[in-house]
Amino acid sequence: MPTLFDPVQAGDLHLANRIVMAPLTRNRAPDAIPTPLMAEYYSQRASAGLLITEATAISQQGQGYADVPGLYGTEQLDGWKKVTAAVHQAGGKIVVQLWHVGRVSHTDLQPGGGKPVAPSAITAKTKTVLIRDGAPVFVDTSEPRALDAGELPGIVHTYQAAARNAVETAGFDGVEIHGANGYLLDQFLKSSANQRTDDYGGSIENRARLLLEVTRAITGAIGGGRTGIRLSPVTPANDVFDADPQPLFDHVIRELATLNLAYIHIIEGATGGPRELPDRPFDYAALKAAYRAAGGKGAWMVNNGYDQALADQAVQDGADLVAFGKAYIANPDLVRRLREGAPLNTPDKATFYGGGAQGYTDYPALA
Numbered sequence: 001m002p003t004l005f006d007p008v009q010a011g012d013l014h015l016a017n018r019i020v021m022a023p024l025t026r027n028r029a030p031d032a033i034p035t036p037l038m039a040e041y042y043s044q045r046a047s048a049g050l051l052i053t054e055a056t057a058i059s060q061q062g063q064g065y066a067d068v069p070g071l072y073g074t075e076q077l078d079g080w081k082k083v084t085a086a087v088h089q090a091g092g093k094i095v096v097q098l099w100h101v102g103r104v105s106h107t108d109l110q111p112g113g114g115k116p117v118a119p120s121a122i123t124a125k126t127k128t129v130l131i132r133d134g135a136p137v138f139v140d141t142s143e144p145r146a147l148d149a150g151e152l153p154g155i156v157h158t159y160q161a162a163a164r165n166a167v168e169t170a171g172f173d174g175v176e177i178h179g180a181n182g183y184l185l186d187q188f189l190k191s192s193a194n195q196r197t198d199d200y201g202g203s204i205e206n207r208a209r210l211l212l213e214v215t216r217a218i219t220g221a222i223g224g225g226r227t228g229i230r231l232s233p234v235t236p237a238n239d240v241f242d243a244d245p246q247p248l249f250d251h252v253i254r255e256l257a258t259l260n261l262a263y264i265h266i267i268e269g270a271t272g273g274p275r276e277l278p279d280r281p282f283d284y285a286a287l288k289a290a291y292r293a294a295g296g297k298g299a300w301m302v303n304n305g306y307d308q309a310l311a312d313q314a315v316q317d318g319a320d321l322v323a324f325g326k327a328y329i330a331n332p333d334l335v336r337r338l339r340e341g342a343p344l345n346t347p348d349k350a351t352f353y354g355g356g357a358q359g360y361t362d363y364p365a366l367a
């Protein structure tokens with residue numbers, strides 16, 4: 001029986017262990033450009049089997065927060081090149097999380113001050129972060145406009161171009177498609193956010209169409225073996241809800257099974273919150289079984305609130321990878337600490353979002 005510390009293959013990616021650094025928004029990329037401090041931060045954590053970057057916008061339209069990085073301009077790609085070089089130098093593997101926030105944005109962040117885009121013109125009851133007079137402020141998201149069907153091929157193409165740039169120019173080992181947490185692709189999936197009456201709304205097949213088109217476009221460009229995807233069947237994050245998530249995700253996972261992906265990354269329960277939601281039951285074991293039954297060979301990555309005991313149990317129950325979020329903020333050498341049963345540093349919430357080295361690159365490793 002493998003343990004967390006044994007190597008594993010995830011598509012084309014050979015990973016030294018099964019411990020993954022989860023994607024974590026840190027808002028330390030002014031003008032959306034990755035910095036040398038970010039290279040230091042990620043390379044400090046390179047002993048993880050896999051690093052997943054913070055969510056990274058594929059276009060300015062896909063931006064929803066101040067000081068989160070992008071992957072669509074030359075300076076952004078150059079910044080990421082330095083990050084991937086530092087991680088590889090330290091012996092790590094790193095994929096970039098491809099992000100389009102959809103309606104979780106603000107007119108101040110959008111091209112020409114326009115409305116954010118969404119499957120339907122329904123405002124998310126959630127906040128975003130802007131910088132005003134040099135200080136971060138939480139503001140309501142703006143009312144979005146519904147995307148015209150004619151705009152969707154352009155969005156698919158933008159994802160594909162970002163994936164190509166990620167591996168060919170920025171030096172990433174692969175990409176993770178952000179299909180979770182109430183952002184654009186999840187907005188299309190979930191019944192509360194998608195009230196379209198065209199081929200991209202209504203039935204399960206229609207609501208899953210954009211996510212699957214994006215995934216096929218990316219695997220066609222860079223190969224399934226370098227592509228992972230993140231899903232959150234029942235998270236309430238960013239005000240999404242689906243009336244019947246089990247058959248929705250059963251369909252999604254069976255279609256994904258045909259694409260030879262590197263991994264499937266599942267957020268169990270409420271992102272960063274309870275793993276079980278009494279009003280939103282979901283059978284994750286059935287989801288995984290459906291994936292395998294449909295021929296899916298990708299690594300199965302679990303996420304949300306894992307500690308060592310829960311992670312060990314998950315690996316025994318057949319998970320291939322376990323993602324750690326907050327623990328990775330505070331413990332650059334998390335793999336060693338878990339292996340040695342050493343105590344963990346406590347993350348400081350006050351420095352999660354924005355700022356500089358404090359609470360970012362200054363958490364101590366074991367001597």
Ligand code: PHB
Pocket residue numbers: 025055065180181271
């Ligand atoms: C956030 O910036 O708050 C954020 C980003 C990506 C997620 C979740 C939250 O998946």
